[in-house]
Amino acid sequence: MTKVGIVVGSIRNNSFSEALAKNIVELFPEGYEAEFIEIANLPLYNQDSDENIPEVYTNFRNKVKALDAVVFVTPEHNRSIPAALKNALDVGSRPYGSNVWDGKPALIVSQSPSNLSGFGANHHLRQVLAFLNMPVVQQPEVYIANVHELLGEDGKITNEDTVGFLQSVVDAYVDFVKRHQA
Incomplete structure (x- = not known):
């Protein structure tokens, strides 16, 4: 069973990103298990917390570690990714040398009620994921x-x-995930 984490960039209840993500999950074939990964409950990352790690950080990091792959579905906020999504990426990549995102194949889906369709968020997220060593x-x-x-x-x-x-x-x-699992 391939375990795919679904990270929704919007923390708004009943967001467009969440609805879109639920539709995408239904399209996965047998043998793929999707799990939504909560990000709204994560306190803002602060390096001081590396000495006294909040339990919510540990739980989040362990969930991400257990994943084989990650799908990001996000809106665009001010031509970039939402703060909650950036925070989740930071929490998972710290402390230095403990990046739980490392090597996990990723898919980015951006959306918007406008014609721009989250283009800026999509490309900013690609930039962050490149640094986190996530093939996209x-x-x-x-x-x-x-x-x-x-x-x-x-x-x-x-x-x-x-x-x-x-x-x-x-x-x-x-197909991309299969290639990266081989």
Whole structure:
């Protein structure tokens, strides 16, 4: 069983990112187990905490360590990634030499209610993940524009072309993960 962590960049209840992530999870084949990784409960990273590590940090780091791969689904905040997502990446990469993200294959999905589709967040996240030594799917790139128009009242994607695209993305990601597990 391949264990895939789902990290949602938005901490807002019922966010577009969360709805999109739930749709993506349904597209994984048998043999893949998805687990949503909570980031809203993490206190802001402070190097002083490396001496007296909060239990919530230890629990978070252990969850990430147990993963085989990670999917990030995020909105864009001020042309970059949300602060909560950056904090989670920092918590998982510290203390120095204890990076729990190291080597885990990643997929980045950015979304926005605008036409820009989280382009800035997507590319800023790629930059951070490169430093964390996470191989990232380069193609297909995943930018979901006008996300609010794609989701029905039940949170399901209503546009079949979008579902088909996301299925092709998940298929490419599964192949990518297999290559990195070999």
